[in-house]
Amino acid sequence: MGEGWKVMARGYRGMTPEQRLADRRERLLHAAYAQFAEPGFSDTTIERLCAIARISNRAFYECFSGRHDLMRAVYERCVDEAAAAVVRAMHAAPNALDARIEAGVREYVTFVMADRRRARIMNLEVRRADNSVHVFRRHKLSILAQMIEKSLPDFTGTAPDNVHQLVLGVLGAVHELLLDVMMSPKPEELDEVIRTAVHIFRKSLEP
Template sequence: MAAAYTLYAKPGFAATTIERLCSEARISNRAFYECFGGREELLQALHEQCVEESLAVVAKAVQEAPATLDDRVRAGIRAYIEFATGDWRRARIMHLEVRRSGDVLTASRQRAVDSFARLIEEASAEFHPSDLLNRRLVALGAIGALQELLIEWLLAEEPPSIDELVGVAVHIFGRVLGES
């Protein structure tokens, strides 16, 4: 998994063969297939591990934040961005390779988005119990914005700072979640 973590991040999933994975990991092809049905299954396992870890980090940050919507939004976003950008490989797998892999991660990606949407819905529900807007759609829109900000961080010639990313994401989430 360690070899795949690096290779799937760069040169990327499409460019990484089983032979290259096995060579990098110093294992035989047979050993690989004893653990995984193919490189797609390995990518899914890596993606799901990253998602589970990030959900735990964000949930903890939101839970420990002061009980205001602004504080929870800021804490959750900062925790997610710092976690995702703390290792460029994790950011690439979660935000680039998840899209570039085609149908391989569609179900895994949808589960991740659904989990984050539920987290946002639950964290904001007490502040707007009778929203006129569909809370799930609002959460999905905010998640999409955050994903695009992280893709910009990954691909930009001069990437924005983490503080800039957090500031913009907090602004977007605050506007979206703060208005009904």
């Protein structure tokens, strides 16, 4: 579990109202991170989340407007943590296109799949929410694509005009490959998924 998923280990005594609200919010995020993954978003009730977080239903609505709002917050944290890991890996790699592509794809696949809860939320359960979550998902993936673009070396003249659409397309392909790994009775090894995704990225850049 990433640093962003730690629950505040303290009681309410001596806490300000703002701190109590932040603590309740973190408890709900932590509960949702587990429950939205298993048994899944559709089968997780607000009552169940409140019981796990040890807060009242009324306190839930002080933090989130509903389950879909909570899913947006959980998904956002997952993507933000993945993005930070990918950018670090790409900047640590040599300043060459192939090296940056390899580093970024490998880190993204490895990071997302390292935690089953994160993998299920990012690849499967987020798709089971309503349209507002789908719109938010596209927004976050667009931001991630922009971060990846900025981490690539200059390759003017060797790529399609709209590199942003290219990176978005590769991200979409990666998520479909990972979903196949999760749903298949005989899934491909992650190294094979990485090789396939890197191949797609490189072929897409050919003039």
